[in-house]
Amino acid sequence: MIGLLSVALLAAVMVSPSQVPPQTQQVAPGTSAPATPSAGSPQGVAGPVASAFGAQAQHGGLNIVVLDPAHGGTDPGARGTGGMRESEIVLDFATQVRRALELQGFQVVQTRQGNENPSFDDRSATANAQRGAVFVTLHISSTGLPGTARVYVNSDLPPVAGANGLIPWERAQAPFLGLSRRFGDLVQGFLTQRFKGSPDTAQTASVRQLRTTAAPAIAVEISSVTVEDRADLDRMAPSVADAIARGAAAFKPSYVVPNTPGALP
Amino acid sequence: MTSRWKIVLIGGLVFIVLAAAIYFPILRRRVKRAARLQQQSEEQARRELTQPIAINPGDPRVKTKLFWASDSIDATLVPVTVELPLSRDPVLRSKQVLNTLLAGPVDAELRTLPPDALLLAFYLLPDGTAIADFSEALATSIPSGIVSEQLAVNSITRTLEANVPQVQRLKILIHGQEVETLAGHLDLTGTFVVSTHPAQAPAADKPAAAASGTLTPDKTPDKMAQPERKP
Numbered sequence: 001m002i003g004l005l006s007v008a009l010l011a012a013v014m015v016s017p018s019q020v021p022p023q024t025q026q027v028a029p030g031t032s033a034p035a036t037p038s039a040g041s042p043q044g045v046a047g048p049v050a051s052a053f054g055a056q057a058q059h060g061g062l063n064i065v066v067l068d069p070a071h072g073g074t075d076p077g078a079r080g081t082g083g084m085r086e087s088e089i090v091l092d093f094a095t096q097v098r099r100a101l102e103l104q105g106f107q108v109v110q111t112r113q114g115n116e117n118p119s120f121d122d123r124s125a126t127a128n129a130q131r132g133a134v135f136v137t138l139h140i141s142s143t144g145l146p147g148t149a150r151v152y153v154n155s156d157l158p159p160v161a162g163a164n165g166l167i168p169w170e171r172a173q174a175p176f177l178g179l180s181r182r183f184g185d186l187v188q189g190f191l192t193q194r195f196k197g198s199p200d201t202a203q204t205a206s207v208r209q210l211r212t213t214a215a216p217a218i219a220v221e222i223s224s225v226t227v228e229d230r231a232d233l234d235r236m237a238p239s240v241a242d243a244i245a246r247g248a249a250a251f252k253p254s255y256v257v258p259n260t261p262g263a264l265p
Numbered sequence: 266m267t268s269r270w271k272i273v274l275i276g277g278l279v280f281i282v283l284a285a286a287i288y289f290p291i292l293r294r295r296v297k298r299a300a301r302l303q304q305q306s307e308e309q310a311r312r313e314l315t316q317p318i319a320i321n322p323g324d325p326r327v328k329t330k331l332f333w334a335s336d337s338i339d340a341t342l343v344p345v346t347v348e349l350p351l352s353r354d355p356v357l358r359s360k361q362v363l364n365t366l367l368a369g370p371v372d373a374e375l376r377t378l379p380p381d382a383l384l385l386a387f388y389l390l391p392d393g394t395a396i397a398d399f400s401e402a403l404a405t406s407i408p409s410g411i412v413s414e415q416l417a418v419n420s421i422t423r424t425l426e427a428n429v430p431q432v433q434r435l436k437i438l439i440h441g442q443e444v445e446t447l448a449g450h451l452d453l454t455g456t457f458v459v460s461t462h463p464a465q466a467p468a469a470d471k472p473a474a475a476a477s478g479t480l481t482p483d484k485t486p487d488k489m490a491q492p493e494r495k496p
Contacts, residue, residue: 070449077449078409086409120445139450141410145339152411197339205415208445208452221411 062255064133073117078142080225100245124212135217144223151188154210172214187247324350330427377420379406393433414451
């Protein structure tokens, strides 16, 4: 634990929901044509959402996605039949998610490239060092209905009390919970369109990795390593990548980096 | 060597082989049985050592809600009503309901907690904070994943909320130690909100009229336990 260490608020100040432009509030999946991904469209190909992203790009804001393939090194994560390891599968997923995000114009920073296992704090530090970033941690579960995908945002945390522009490391996620929820709902909506049986909205859970991340942050968990054939999971990867990329693009307009860094969102 | 001695020697060898063929399977069965008995006695001793909470027949049998996984909705808890003799002491009562929760439902598929996990200790502070200390198996045997770990914690907090109103929040320890996560995902460094209602003693328990062992699924939707962190 880093304890009393605090992070300067390098991430952007976010606009409140009331400040979000009207077109941004209409991008919830399933509620607005511009954000609705067309079924069968090739992943990564600029569609309506990409157009919306392009229109907003000149305003700055969200430019970076920090991608976190969970576990690694001595921590294999969930283990499935035939020796499947969560740590290896999420690394493969990350490669495809990265490609899809880059096609949408995002810069992608990965918390690990190979079979390493950075600590929770190291992964959060990678995200907290960016400006105008969102954080996505990728997981494969060992339970749940195979072929479904769930997005999690952190459960409620006590509000940040300090008015000195610093966010306590241990509760770095607290000021971003509303934005994380919005980002999570968008990604979940796109995932649910592709994976029937998935929830309609993001779930809340006390996910350790998200708590110390000072940015809109979500965990995406795919079910599951219990599938008999690894190919069943691999087939999900392109759609998962596309959903995350489109979710990030749809979220981009509501994520504005202020000219004066250091203020709480 | 004379032919007579050869016959005696061969006969002796045949006898030894026959005796071994008959005796070895018996010996193997005895070794297996001894190993099984030793394993059972170790497990029994472990359970007796760590679960000294005896059910007091004098306690009134009350309808107790236990939260296990739903068999129809993925990643959801469903309360099941079971009749148990429960103590009015909140600590004893908590141990009784958690041990029953750990024992698991009739259908093992609906378990939320590993079958080999044990409740080692349970404390209740005056401010309503409960501390539940579980054996390492809770962390090592639970299926790894956000959904499974969250369901496990929710089943504990919801069961406490339904049956022990004095418990306001819960801190989970593993083998006496604070750990960062349950099994790589769920944050155990804080406390989980169990109840937002003011602490109070349980109302007079209504004795159950039906026979014991009744399991009644209740379709009330579950809610998620919210972690709490001191500012």
